[in-house]
Amino acid sequence: MPAHIRFPLAARTASALALALALALPAHADVPAVGNSAYPGTICLTVDATDLSQQIFRVRMSIPVQPGPLTLLYPQWLPGNHGPSGPLTQLAGLKFSANGKPVEWTRDPVQVFAFHVNVPQGANTLEAEYQYLSPLEGNQGRITMTDEMLGVQWPSVTLYPAGYVARRVTVQANLALPEGWQYGTALETAERKGNEVRFKPTDLETLIDSPLFAGRYFKRIDLAPGAKVPVTLNIVADNPEALEAKPEQVAVHRAMVQQAAKLFGSHHYDHYDFLFALSDEFGGIGREHHQSSENGVKPGYFTEWNKGEAGRDLLPHEYTHSWNGKFRRPAGQDVPNFNTPLQNSLLWVYEGQTQYWGNVLAARSGLFSQAGARDALAATAARYDNVKGRDWRAMQDTVNDPIINGRRPIGWGNWQRSEDYYSEGQLIWLDVDTKLREMSGEKRSLDDFARAFYGINDGSYLPAFYTFDDVVATLNKVQPYDWASFLRARLDGHGPGAPLDGLARAGWKLVYTDTPTDYLKSADERSKATDFSYSLGFSVGQDGSIRSVVWDGVGFRAGLAANTSIVAVNNRAYKGEVLKAAVREAKASHKPIELLVKKGNNFRTIKLEYYEGLRYPRLERVAGTKDRLESIFAPVK
Structure with missing residues (x-):
């Protein structure tokens, strides 16, 4: 074949190969690499958290800048979440201006948490205005604002300049609260005038790691009286009654702080603040921070103390994180x-x-x-x-x-x-x-x-x-x-x-009996469910909805999944106690348990061939052995 015919084919082949190689290369985000220098100047961040009815945080930032390209980041990898969970979808209304004139922004097509702006000549401050639209319903995320309390998680309301180590970016934060509300935070307060709070300037890492709880009903309890390094329990609640902790309840929380000090033999904070929400509406949480922690439970923590111990390890868990995970x-x-x-x-x-x-x-x-x-x-x-x-x-x-x-x-x-x-x-x-x-x-x-x-x-x-x-x-x-x-x-x-x-x-050894421990009863009450995991192989909500199914367990083999509800048990309307009774009866009669179940709009009857009775875990002593759990759980003198 003549060369003049072969050449265009070769050229086309080479071009196609080059294109394929180009497409195979990873997409590149146009975000500046992190350098060693400190960000020049102090960023001013102002958050208005007074819109309780619409649950909107309104934010303004004043950012010292120089003319030219600038990239701002919205936090993506959040401390304590262990993943890329920054709530970017709830950032809205983003506008920039300089010298009173709008400045357009573009989102990076690869790193979508990055926003590019071109600062105009003559500008030394970039103004940003936006909103954090906190969740209105639980399916949108954790509720962080109600009529009685709110939580400010700074990464949700903060932008910061790319190209800098977080510890070398200085931010001065301000917060507007509903009138008369009190707050707890590890941040240092510079001054408060009415409902306006100004915090001392700090580095971005410390700010992001120092959330705030505020509420209409608030109580502060000293958990380390007389100590050089304060530890405080800051409580917000749906109503004032839920705040009332009895002296013996305060005493065990103080003992927890004392036992941690004896265990670790150190502290790694100037002061430590437990932020503790007692609410049916505010989202439950347990999240560690270096000098504080976010903790959210149901409102009966103190007032229903005798209902059980399940869940009382939350505060010691998050406190331990000050040493393990943060320090x-x-x-x-x-x-x-x-x-x-x-x-x-x-x-x-x-x-x-x-x-x-x-x-x-x-x-x-x-x-x-x-x-x-x-x-x-x-x-x-x-x-x-x-x-x-x-x-x-x-x-x-x-x-x-x-x-x-x-x-x-x-x-x-x-x-x-x-x-x-x-x-x-x-x-x-x-x-x-x-x-x-x-x-x-x-x-x-x-x-x-x-x-x-x-x-x-x-x-x-x-x-x-x-x-x-x-x-x-x-x-x-x-x-x-x-x-x-x-x-x-x-x-x-x-x-x-x-x-x-x-x-x-x-x-000790793990055994199963037909009677739940008080801890398990308390756990079922907290979760509003009845757990049959170790017998029928599933747990059921109070409304009959199947919560979870053990793979290859009795329920699994009968075709159940966690999108099904139990309507009736042996022709009786479902209740947890009715199904428990049926399990006991099946053990005696060796007759299958009959369930009427509903999935979508369809009903069907299934039979569970299970005859071993109710099974709940507990520990049993191994005869002739040393009880090391007693030593492990004993207070350190």
């Missing part, structure tokens, strides 16, 4: 700003050990009785001993769930698994604690690890980062052993069952 942080979370991805591989330390200490501190302080602490542990052990998803997915992989799933509801949690590094991580750390005690002849324990690992740099709140090898090295200083293999076997293994060696070493 000591995984090396993969050493990031310069809030739009750099986090690495979650060590969340089984960050959250798993915190879950362990939360329960231990609850017991040592009296928030839990020893019996209640054991019952809570039994519930955890049973849940994770029955996780069918262990067959295909190791616990270590669940650290990726906040990124993969964004904490959205899932249909088959028992099979898919979901953030099991929390409570299965707790079981692993019980395993470590009892192993330390056994090998050292009760001379050393995980308490020694806590002091060695978290007790460094007393008084400093600059983060200290760690790796897996650092964890192993500290354990080896406490008690020499092959801790790396010990941990990896439990993190990467597939069972069978949960890591329950720690229970056995503690002198």
